[in-house]
Amino acid sequence: MARPIGWGIAGFGWVAADYMAPAIAAAGDRLVAVADPSPRAQAAAKARGVPSYASVAELAADAAVEAIYVATPNHLHRVAVEAAAAAGKAVLCEKPIAATLADAEAAVAACRKAGVLYGTAFDQRHHPAHKALRQAVADGAIGSVTAVRILYACWLGPDWSSGHDGGHNWRADAGQAGGGALMDLAPHGLDLVEFLLGEPVAQVAAMLQRRIHAYPVDDGAMLIGGTRLGVLVNLHVAYNCPDALPRRRLEVAGSAGLLVAENTMGQDAGGSLTRIDGATGRHDAMVVADADASPFLGQVQAFGDALRSGRWDAFSGARDLDTMRLLAQAYRNEVKI
Numbered sequence: 509m510a511r512p513i514g515w516g517i518a519g520f521g522w523v524a525a526d527y528m529a530p531a532i533a534a535a536g537d538r539l540v541a542v543a544d545p546s547p548r549a550q551a552a553a554k555a556r557g558v559p560s561y562a563s564v565a566e567l568a569a570d571a572a573v574e575a576i577y578v579a580t581p582n583h584l585h586r587v588a589v590e591a592a593a594a595a596g597k598a599v600l601c602e603k604p605i606a607a608t609l610a611d612a613e614a615a616v617a618a619c620r621k622a623g624v625l626y627g628t629a630f631d632q633r634h635h636p637a638h639k640a641l642r643q644a645v646a647d648g649a650i651g652s653v654t655a656v657r658i659l660y661a662c663w664l665g666p667d668w669s670s671g672h673d674g675g676h677n678w679r680a681d682a683g684q685a686g687g688g689a690l691m692d693l694a695p696h697g698l699d700l701v702e703f704l705l706g707e708p709v710a711q712v713a714a715m716l717q718r719r720i721h722a723y724p725v726d727d728g729a730m731l732i733g734g735t736r737l738g739v740l741v742n743l744h745v746a747y748n749c750p751d752a753l754p755r756r757r758l759e760v761a762g763s764a765g766l767l768v769a770e771n772t773m774g775q776d777a778g779g780s781l782t783r784i785d786g787a788t789g790r791h792d793a794m795v796v797a798d799a800d801a802s803p804f805l806g807q808v809q810a811f812g813d814a815l816r817s818g819r820w821d822a823f824s825g826a827r828d829l830d831t832m833r834l835l836a837q838a839y840r841n842e843v844k845i
């Protein structure tokens with residue numbers, strides 16, 4: 509059996525408690541402790557038999573912790589990553605890497621300087637349908653890829669709560685989140701393009717929207733981009749889409765067909781994958797291997813494998829910084845409506 513990894517979690521809120529902690533257990537790893545100043549989060553950890561520290565510095569000083577998963581609000585990622593790196597811990601940091609590009613660059617640089625493994629928590633790389641999509645593209649199932657079109661949206665009103673944030677909606681605070689729907693939701697889509705095609709988005713432009721919700725960050729964005737070899741990318745992200753509507757769709761178009769993934773983007777396994785034939789228009793449901801495998805479990809296993817083996821190529825701070833640069837470029841070069 510693989511050597512269990514001793515994990516620490518910085519920021520024991522929604523994604524950490526509901527997705528990461530169960531994945532650590534399912535992988536056979538050990539959650540040593542969490543760091544979170546909130547009494548509510550500390551009580552939630554205690555209820556699971558996990559001790560808490562009030563600060564990331566204390567967590568990083570715990571000798572039993574080998575890797576730290578950072579899941580605080582975005583503006584606190586940098587200090588947490590730097591504290592972990594300074595203590596020699598491997599870091600798996602939630603997306604976006606930070607609330608600003610400068611902080612993201614500093615966080616990744618700190619890990620590089622300390623010589624510790626750094627990964628961004630792009631769990632959707634580990635979704636079984638996305639793995640099947642990537643394989644189908646590589647096998648030439650749709651010929652030459654021409655475009656990737658993504659819709660990834662939700663409803664996030666001013667009073668939205670993760671249920672773990674004490675009612676403070678930091679996602680609607682530009683300083684804490686670094687942006688709105690574009691900053692929160694687009695990293696997944698941009699990263700998936702690289703994962704599915706093996707080729708990153710090279711250039712982007714965006715139109716932003718502040719249409720439905722009375723907060724300062726964008727509640728919708730339309731992003732267009734392209735890869736260096738000429739694949740077009742279109743990403744519609746939104747905080748203003750009612751949750752009951754279709755709102756998670758990923759299409760890869762090619763010269764010989766179209767691949768459509770519905771309801772695959774998100775934290776859970778599931779959804780559907782269809783190939784539409786370019787010659788006949790026939791729809792075929794695709795078989796997805798290990799269709800129920802949790803993306804978060806896959807992510808924990810991949811990170812543990814990298815740590816144990818010393819082969820870090822599945823994770824790349826440099827690659828993830830390019831995604832942050834695209835987000836910064838999209839905000840900087842906003843095309844005004």
Ligand SMILES: NC(=O)c1ccc[n+]([C@@H]2O[C@H](COP(=O)([O-])OP(=O)(O)OC[C@H]3O[C@@H](n4cnc5c(N)ncnc54)[C@H](O)[C@@H]3O)[C@@H](O)[C@H]2O)c1
Nearest residue numbers: 519520521522523543544546549579580602603670672673
């Ligand atoms: N990959 C995904 O699918 C996914 C899903 C949800 C959230 N996220 C990302 O995860 C991060 C957390 O999001 P969330 O929705 O879980 O937020 P949340 O508000 O539910 O939880 C954040 C937690 O951080 C804690 N915290 C605040 N200051 C802290 C500090 N100084 N040290 C340690 N902990 C501190 C809070 O008390 C809270 O418990 C964000 O970066 C978000 O973008 C990713």
